Amino acid sequence: MFKTGKELRDAIRNGRFTGPTAGQAKGYVQANLAVLPKDWAYDFLLFAQRNPKPCPLLEVGETGSPFTPILAEGADIRTDIPRYFVYEKGVKTAEKTDISGLWSEDYVYFLLGCSFSFEQALLAEGLEIRHITENRNVPMYVTNIMCRDAGRFTATPMVVSMRPFSPDHAEKAAEITRYYPAVHGSPVHMGDPAAIGIKDISTPDFGDSVTLKEGEVPVFWACGVTPQMAAAVARPPVMITHAPGHMFVGDLHDSDFRI
Amino acid sequence: MFKTGKELRDAIRNGRFTGPTAGQAKGYVQANLAVLPKDWAYDFLLFAQRNPKPCPLLEVGETGSPFTPILAEGADIRTDIPRYFVYEKGVKTAEKTDISGLWSEDYVYFLLGCSFSFEQALLAEGLEIRHITENRNVPMYVTNIMCRDAGRFTATPMVVSMRPFSPDHAEKAAEITRYYPAVHGSPVHMGDPAAIGIKDISTPDFGDSVTLKEGEVPVFWACGVTPQMAAAVARPPVMITHAPGHMFVGDLHDSDFRI
Numbered sequence: 001m002f003k004t005g006k007e008l009r010d011a012i013r014n015g016r017f018t019g020p021t022a023g024q025a026k027g028y029v030q031a032n033l034a035v036l037p038k039d040w041a042y043d044f045l046l047f048a049q050r051n052p053k054p055c056p057l058l059e060v061g062e063t064g065s066p067f068t069p070i071l072a073e074g075a076d077i078r079t080d081i082p083r084y085f086v087y088e089k090g091v092k093t094a095e096k097t098d099i100s101g102l103w104s105e106d107y108v109y110f111l112l113g114c115s116f117s118f119e120q121a122l123l124a125e126g127l128e129i130r131h132i133t134e135n136r137n138v139p140m141y142v143t144n145i146m147c148r149d150a151g152r153f154t155a156t157p158m159v160v161s162m163r164p165f166s167p168d169h170a171e172k173a174a175e176i177t178r179y180y181p182a183v184h185g186s187p188v189h190m191g192d193p194a195a196i197g198i199k200d201i202s203t204p205d206f207g208d209s210v211t212l213k214e215g216e217v218p219v220f221w222a223c224g225v226t227p228q229m230a231a232a233v234a235r236p237p238v239m240i241t242h243a244p245g246h247m248f249v250g251d252l253h254d255s256d257f258r259i
Numbered sequence: 260m261f262k263t264g265k266e267l268r269d270a271i272r273n274g275r276f277t278g279p280t281a282g283q284a285k286g287y288v289q290a291n292l293a294v295l296p297k298d299w300a301y302d303f304l305l306f307a308q309r310n311p312k313p314c315p316l317l318e319v320g321e322t323g324s325p326f327t328p329i330l331a332e333g334a335d336i337r338t339d340i341p342r343y344f345v346y347e348k349g350v351k352t353a354e355k356t357d358i359s360g361l362w363s364e365d366y367v368y369f370l371l372g373c374s375f376s377f378e379q380a381l382l383a384e385g386l387e388i389r390h391i392t393e394n395r396n397v398p399m400y401v402t403n404i405m406c407r408d409a410g411r412f413t414a415t416p417m418v419v420s421m422r423p424f425s426p427d428h429a430e431k432a433a434e435i436t437r438y439y440p441a442v443h444g445s446p447v448h449m450g451d452p453a454a455i456g457i458k459d460i461s462t463p464d465f466g467d468s469v470t471l472k473e474g475e476v477p478v479f480w481a482c483g484v485t486p487q488m489a490a491a492v493a494r495p496p497v498m499i500t501h502a503p504g505h506m507f508v509g510d511l512h513d514s515d516f517r518i
Binding site: 041042045046048049050057060062063070148150151178179181185186259 | 300301304305307308309316319321322329407409410437438440444445518
């Protein structure tokens with residue numbers, strides 16, 4: 001178990017760690033990665049500005065720069081993430097543990113907030129998070145809530161993650177996460193899955209199914225998988241992301257993102 | 260006195276209103292305007308992303324579009340603001356009440372949150388806002404707090420607005436504005452002006468001086484004049500802004516921007 005973001009990143013850079021980052025460097029912020037050519041960066045930046053709940057930007061690189069002066073001094077986006085997916089025209093064409101050989105002076109990276117950050121706050125307030133209890137990945141669903149279009153990023157449905165709670169804990173979870181707008185903020189929906197276009201709560205589109213107990217309310221938050229959905233529709237020539245669960249881990253703390 | 264944003268914008272569009280917007284359409288959101296050529300829009304969007312306190316983006320247009328589907332259905336950025344300033348290479352070259360003749364398919368507009376929005380919340384909680392009491396413009400100062408650079412927008416000092424309060428009201432004001440990250444959020448500094456590079460609190464760089472009473476604490480918020488400071492340093496070929504105090508008024512309410 002690595003204690004700090006820096007320790008973990010060093011191990012990743014040296015090839016000693018290539019696994020999922022959940023549970024590592026507890027309390028340090030974890031982030032989603034998206035890399036795009038400069039020609040597509042403006043549209044993506046605009047897409048994120050118009051859709052801050054699914055796409056909360058924590059840091060955006062200068063064109064061609066793999067460095068992250070805001071989230072982690074000395075980190076390198078090309079080597080410090082355990083696993084990457086490479087997409088060409090919306091199709092996954094490679095999986096890597098280092099993208100130094102692919103990097104271009106024309107690339108711009110985007111790091112987006114991740115719900116791992118608010119989960120710590122929920123646990124600290126005594127709430128049970130079902131997918132952690134059941135040692136599964138959080139269930140994620142494609143909804144009928146449409147994102148705002150931006151340039152070539154159009155017709156993108158919002159992806160949400162779901163956590164079940166008793167009605168009073170659901171209200172408490174909503175209140176706690178409201179203070180974390182940089183990591184998806186308050187829920188986008190509570191209750192009836194059909195109201196946001198989810199036909200069967202027991203078969204998520206991504207991640208794993210979790211137990212929904214009698215009387216519990218499913219609570220839905222905007223999810224950082226949404227940008228990958230946007231790219232699947234818009235089909236940019238290249239887009240590099242982290243592999244699901246294999247996040248960038250910074251030097252800032254989750255608590256730094258509470259307003 | 261106009262009651263709604265729409266009533267006010269109609270009067271502005273028809274040339275019946277060309278004055279400052281303070282006190283008009285109470286409770287409706289007011290916003291700062293910046294228009295830039297597309298070639299500069301990415302750098303500005305990035306500058307705003309990295310400096311959300313001085314540059315909280317409420318809406319960004321599609322390239323060439325003067326319409327504002329988010330803040331106000333049917334509004335037109337070219338005609339619905341009472342007064343505009345035109346800058347070329349950082350120098351003010353014209354003042355207009357309509358920019359239809361200047362608009363280009365290559366322009367992108369940015370609307371940024373304004374502290375008018377949180378002032379309503381402060382007044383509602385029983386706080387006195389000195390510059391309103393004294394019927395003056397809010398005092399603004401150039402600080403030694405440097406903004407994060409983004410592309411060609413470099414070496415930009417943050418501009419702040421100042422409101423004096425008793426120590427307990429200062430704390431209360433900080434707590435209230437924290438919930439309004441889209442309109443500058445919590446203060447960037449409270450107390451000693453010299454600590455942020457302000458030599459003489461009685462001579463603001465913009466706006467008017469207000470009375471600072473014995474025992475009062477000056478409270479400083481990031482200010483929407485900062486983008487104009489950034490443009491003065493970077494000198495883009497053209498930048499169009501609203502004239503100070505002559506804001507864009509939307510259909511959304513100030514309260515919509517409370518998280």
